[in-house]
Amino acid sequence: MDAADPLAQCRARFVLPEGVIYLDGNSLGALPVATAGRVAETVERQWGTDLIASWNTHGWIDAPARLGARIAPLIGAGADEVIVADSTSANLFKLLVAACEARSGQSTILTEAGNFPTDLYVAQGVAATLPGRRVHAASDVAAAIDADTAVVLLTHVHYKSGAMLDMAAITAAAQAAGALVLWDLSHSVGAIEIDLNGCGADLAVGCGYKYLNGGPGAPAFLYVARALQEGLQSPLTGWMGHAAPFDFSDDYAAAPGMKRFLCGTPPILGMAALEAGLDTFDGVTMDAVVAKSRALSALLIAGIDARCPALTLVSPRDAAVRGSHVSVAHDHAWEICQALIARGVVGDFRAPDVLRLGLTALYTSFEDVWRAVEIIADVLAHESWRDPAYAVRAAVT
Numbered sequence: 047m048d049a050a051d052p053l054a055q056c057r058a059r060f061v062l063p064e065g066v067i068y069l070d071g072n073s074l075g076a077l078p079v080a081t082a083g084r085v086a087e088t089v090e091r092q093w094g095t096d097l098i099a100s101w102n103t104h105g106w107i108d109a110p111a112r113l114g115a116r117i118a119p120l121i122g123a124g125a126d127e128v129i130v131a132d133s134t135s136a137n138l139f140k141l142l143v144a145a146c147e148a149r150s151g152q153s154t155i156l157t158e159a160g161n162f163p164t165d166l167y168v169a170q171g172v173a174a175t176l177p178g179r180r181v182h183a184a185s186d187v188a189a190a191i192d193a194d195t196a197v198v199l200l201t202h203v204h205y206k207s208g209a210m211l212d213m214a215a216i217t218a219a220a221q222a223a224g225a226l227v228l229w230d231l232s233h234s235v236g237a238i239e240i241d242l243n244g245c246g247a248d249l250a251v252g253c254g255y256k257y258l259n260g261g262p263g264a265p266a267f268l269y270v271a272r273a274l275q276e277g278l279q280s281p282l283t284g285w286m287g288h289a290a291p292f293d294f295s296d297d298y299a300a301a302p303g304m305k306r307f308l309c310g311t312p313p314i315l316g317m318a319a320l321e322a323g324l325d326t327f328d329g330v331t332m333d334a335v336v337a338k339s340r341a342l343s344a345l346l347i348a349g350i351d352a353r354c355p356a357l358t359l360v361s362p363r364d365a366a367v368r369g370s371h372v373s374v375a376h377d378h379a380w381e382i383c384q385a386l387i388a389r390g391v392v393g394d395f396r397a398p399d400v401l402r403l404g405l406t407a408l409y410t411s412f413e414d415v416w417r418a419v420e421i422i423a424d425v426l427a428h429e430s431w432r433d434p435a436y437a438v439r440a441a442v443t
């Protein structure tokens with residue numbers, strides 16, 4: 047399968063340590079080979095030699111829009127509909143407030159119970175900040191949409207289960223009720239096919255350090271459908287979102303287009319690393335990424351079914367409604383995860399009982415998956431996870 051893999055040569059674009067099978071690119075993408083040199087060039091030659099002139103001569107000031115335009119084709123958006131800025135959490139805040147203000151006659155932010163924590167917490171903060179707003183976290187979101195729904199906030203691929211929601215159907219249902227929809231693409235961008243324009247999506251945010259390989263804490267992105275841009279107002283009216291920041295006017299005037307969703311000065315070192323991360327998608331179609339992701343997941347699920355009866359599959363079996371990670375449950379998932387890391391198989395744990403195994407089409411090989419299954423089966427069969435050393439919980443799981 048590796049010999050027949052059209053993406054096999056992409057693995058050479060990454061630094062992957064010897065003896066490690068890395069199945070956590072859904073949480074922190076692997077380091078691209080080009081990143082260290084790109085960051086060093088930005089630090090030493092641009093910052094070190096050309097100093098402040100670099101804002102103009104090295105395109106620093108244009109980085110948010112330039113990188114946004116490179117993410118656009120990965121998510122089915124126009125180049126002028128995406129901009130890179132801030133963190134996913136901060137972008138959620140900006141777009142949720144803007145959307146609530148645009149639907150001032152409706153009071154509910156509707157989201158999914160069990161959504162990613164930052165999405166829930168930011169929604170709660172927005173409701174506490176804007177008078178008369180409330181958050182409703184429903185288990186069946188589609189059924190809970192009503193005339194009072196201002197915004198539907200959903201994560202496209204669930205961080206824990208890997209289940210994918212029907213973006214087109216939910217978007218259409220919300221819009222028919224007069225609501226806006228805000229999609230969090232953190233677990234889908236760079237991993238699965240996304241067609242924001244084709245689904246008529248209103249708003250989206252997403253993460254730069256997962257499948258986009260931008261490095262720890264990489265800048266995030268936001269998307270606003272072209273037709274909505276001029277009607278929405280960011281609540282974080284910083285100078286970089288001003289129509290003419292270098293006029294130094296006393297009064298705020300929103301920039302046209304996506305720039306109004308910028309706030310402060312872009313983090314250029316992080317942008318340089320993210321740009322190197324986006325380069326890892328050069329010449330790669332999302333069709334090829336999806337086909338390989340599904341083949342990798344099928345091999346992993348077949349191996350777990352056949353060799354690991356102690357594990358319960360949490361992710362959907364149907365690849366059409368699954369993202370690019372496979373989650374399994376076990377009462378001792380934390381200890382199993384640590385025992386696997388000690389054997390070179392790096393996945394991660396999500397409380398209370400989920401082990402996540404991420405498949406990244408650009409650098410996971412079929413041999414990786416095959417060998418990982420062997421090691422998982424061995425750790426379970428011999429219960430080596432019972433070693434007390436594996437019981438200690440770390441700060442980051």
Ligand SMILES: *Cc1c(COP(=O)(O)O)cnc(C)c1O
Nearest residue numbers: 133134135162201205230232253
């Ligand atoms: C990873 C992730 C985030 C990350 O938010 P940060 O602001 O970068 O910490 C947000 N939402 C979802 C669904 C995620 O998976």
